[in-house]
Amino acid sequence: MILYLLRKILYTFLVVFGVATLIFALFNLIPGDPARMVLGQRTDSLSIQAARSDLGLDLPVWKQYVKYINDISPISFHELNDKSSYMYYNPEAYGDGIKVISLGNGEAIFLKVPYLRRSYQSRQPISEIISNTLPNTFYLALAAIVFATIFGISMGVLAAIFKDTFWDRLLLVNSALGMALPSFFAAILIGWLFAIVLGKFTGLNLTGNLWEVDDLGEGVHLRLQNLILPALTLGLRPLGVITQLMRSSLLETLSQDYIRTAKAKGLNKRAIIFRHALRNSLNPVVTSISGWFASMMAGVIFVEYIFSWKGLGYIMVNALNSYDVPLVVGCVLTIAVIFSLVNLLVDIIYGILDPRVRLG
CATH class of the missing domain: 1.10.3720.10 (MetI-like)
Known part of the structure; x- marks a missing residue:
């Protein structure tokens, strides 16, 4: 029974991983700029560039994908000196019960609740x-x-x-x-x-x-x-x-x-x-x-x-x-x-x- 449940949990992870990959690929094939959607069509180019940088849209597609999988996974890898990683081990901002395993060289493995990011429109989690x-x-x-x-x-x-x-x-x-x-x-x-x-x-x-x-x-x-x-x-x-x-x-x-x-x-x-x-x-x-x-x-x-x-x-x-x-x-x-x-x-x-x- 235990092995059966473990297999089911593994299948669940594989299904979620496949769905995340598919939906990420589909949205990257659809034309449109999320930054312009967030700020409006009449926004100047500098604001658009700032919004794209804030949303991580200025990175190559493969880096966006790796970062997103890292976010939604319950097990993720980050550098401790990377400010974008603070959300994963700050219990005051993101809740208790998140364990950090240090790997040395300023890197760590985070066991965390999956982070689904924030809405482009409302900026809510x-x-x-x-x-x-x-x-x-x-x-x-x-x-x-x-x-x-x-x-x-x-x-x-x-x-x-x-x-x-x-x-x-x-x-x-x-x-x-x-x-x-x-x-x-x-x-x-x-x-x-x-x-x-x-x-x-x-x-x-x-x-x-x-x-x-x-x-x-x-x-x-x-x-x-x-x-x-x-x-x-x-x-x-x-x-x-x-x-x-x-x-x-x-x-x-x-x-x-x-x-x-x-x-x-x-x-x-x-x-x-x-x-x-x-x-x-x-x-x-x-x-x-x-x-x-x-x-x-x-x-x-x-x-x-x-x-x-x-x-x-x-x-x-x-x-x-x-x-x-x-x-x-x-x-x-x-x-x-x-x-x-x-x-x-x-x-x-x-x-x-x-x-x-x-x-x-």
Whole structure:
């Protein structure tokens, strides 16, 4: 088990390294000057040069790449007399728990929290921006996947029980419709219907966040109603997938020999389904749930942007519009880490759900 976890951690580092390399290369191929984006188009050339030097854009591309990998890596190499390295071992400015290993000749190895640099536009630390917006995406993704899981498994079980009946076909048509609707179209349709046309009856808003300041600016209040429409929109596609997976997996399980043995022993249909068949049918469903949750945590851009939900996808759109390269790269690296952690969790759950799958 320990070796397995170590391998997974190594794979995580390789995935994040590959993503960082790819996104760095892509942004260096895109035309445009981040320094001019930061200062504006009418800035004089001297200010542009100063900004490029401050951002490290005056260095060759390969040096920019090495410095960036050094920044985002938890293990980095620096010279102690280099002022640009002070951020890595100054506990007053960057927190405690950073260990320095001296190599002699004024060099050292730093074990540190990855440094994602600062936003070109706001000059805030990227880690601070992500930590402020990631919880919003988490709450939205959690609400959507809970909705999709509860209703998807229930609908899939009902479709399997009433196989080839009117109710089976109705549930399958609804699930296919949910999978076919593009997210941006579903968001516009649901927002228009429930927030504009039926807004007086539902009391739901088209835009908003989970926590909002009241009109008088006197306090922050929890607005759960703002979570309903984006969570419903985000949960439609995984709802359809989970329904069909649950139905097909349960029907396959019900055809196994041990189920026929249970029937021969005189067990009733409810006991066979819920005590024997259902648990062994959940593996593909768990895979689907984990994949969808990871993609939701990555930030479903259209849903967050249409409902003005200030999550990871929302700030990525704004960062792309303003050519804020460090913020985009920080968001993408966060997404890669989330996917890797979710995949590890799924492998562990597999061993718990199915006795045939054990982690050595």
